[in-house]
Amino acid sequence: MEDEVDRLVAAWRRERPDLDVEPLEVLSRVGRLSRHLDIARRSAFAEHALEPWEFDVLTALRRAGAPYQLSPGQLLTQTLVTSGTMTNRIDRLAGKGLVQRLPDPDDRRGVLVRLTRAGQERADAALSGLLDHERAILAELSPAQRGDLAALLRQLVAPFDNLAD
Template sequence: MEDEVDRLVAAWRRERPDLDVEPLEVLSRVSRLARHLDRARRTAFAEHALEPWEFDVLTALRRAGAPYQLSPGQLLTQTLVTSGTMTNRIDRLAGKGLVQRLPDPDDRRGVLVRLTQGGQERADAALAGLLDHERAILGELSPSQRDDLAALLRQLVAPFDNLAD
């Protein structure tokens, strides 16, 4: 089946026949698919009354394992936002009762952000919902195609992930 990138590439071949636009076949599809996935995620989370950024923070804490707490600095590195943004996010999540701020007993400059019981439940439910949605999207592919795709993508991502960011 044809997609928007096929149309995009055709337009460039018509307007710029001198250029090799083959890289777009892969990388434009990655970008466009990511945009669609963002929208799908937003929809999936709305069923649990969560914004994507809330999910990102809550699940980072959930993945940390009991007692489900991290410093703001650790959350920064996991979510790739700036410190000002994280302060704002923690404020709002604390206001909703999904996390609480605790003083770090070992460092009086520091703070620990801990998932509340309610926050953990919301995170767990939203993750399950997200995975259901994503399984539906991947229904287009056979199990072996999924494995192939994951392996190819890993090859492209790994150089970025293993570089000092």
């Protein structure tokens, strides 16, 4: 089975035989897959009237466990955005009734962001929809292949994640 990356690599090998284009065989596929995943995820979120960033914030709160609340700083760490961006996102989600701001009992100047019941229902439904889409994408791989691929990707991604720590 040939794909677009095979054609791209063959063309570079023909045009620039002096270069080792082997990295393209893996990373160009990862890049193309990333674009396809982005399209699939946007579709899955749209089915639940969510933008990707809304899903990120709501599911960060959902993963926190009851009472489904985090400080804005904790949300920043989990979603990798600036404080100004997070403030805007919290405002917009609060305006939709998906989160609420509460005073932080441990910090008189601080606030906590809590998932509302509507936010929890939306996050849960969107996650189920996303997983359905992602299972379909992985359907051609056996469970063992999925495990092997996850391990290999972890090996590539971990150094980047550890830089953020």
